[in-house]
Amino acid sequence: MLSERMESSNYIPTYSCLLVLLRNLILEREPVYGIAEWSKQFEPSMIGLLPDLVNRINDDRIGRSLDLLYDSDRGSILTELVVRIVRDFHISMEEFHNDSTTITFSGNYSEADGLVKRGKESLKITHGHNKDHRQDLKQLLWTLTVSADHSVPVHYMALDGNTADTDTHID
Template structure:
């Protein structure tokens, strides 16, 4: 993914001087016993859990999605999904 972003930055002359960052919560219902933050297939799994939901729904489990884009065209340059109780 890094090579794709670097290639796009060079090819389309995307400015890397300033970025915009935004996060949102993705709410979920149901049981997610395997999504407990433990290691799965060599990678740390997300912890789907209760947190301070931006929709004011403390009754729902969630994860946090963070997206960083360039300031000159909102080209995505980085993303991250984190545990639902991340502040």
């Protein structure tokens, strides 16, 4: 599905870079600059690569892939994915559960100021009511809505760090 929706270089498909990044986040959480070396410890097919592509993964390509993902219509991609899963696995959409959490950040994020970047409104990493009781750290608010039937994720939102949690349940 990503291959149909996202531009790719002839050298390595964008979706391949993104899926390697996702697998890394799930398995180990190496920094982006370490993913190339990390990926070499696996049989390429185990991380979704053809054998000749494992040596083409590097931090610049992953960065460009993330840029392409940012520029894509992520809402349509997620909607198509959810519709396919609901249809293929007969998931009931009668009842939903919603929850939120804060994602904390340390450091200076001057570009995460809520202003429009490349035609899209950016998020504002800022201080807010932190669920981890870390008032010293900046944050974003993350909400996730899942189906009551098998807890399939059907919607998410990343919101500015000072967004009130109670307002997100209405949306």
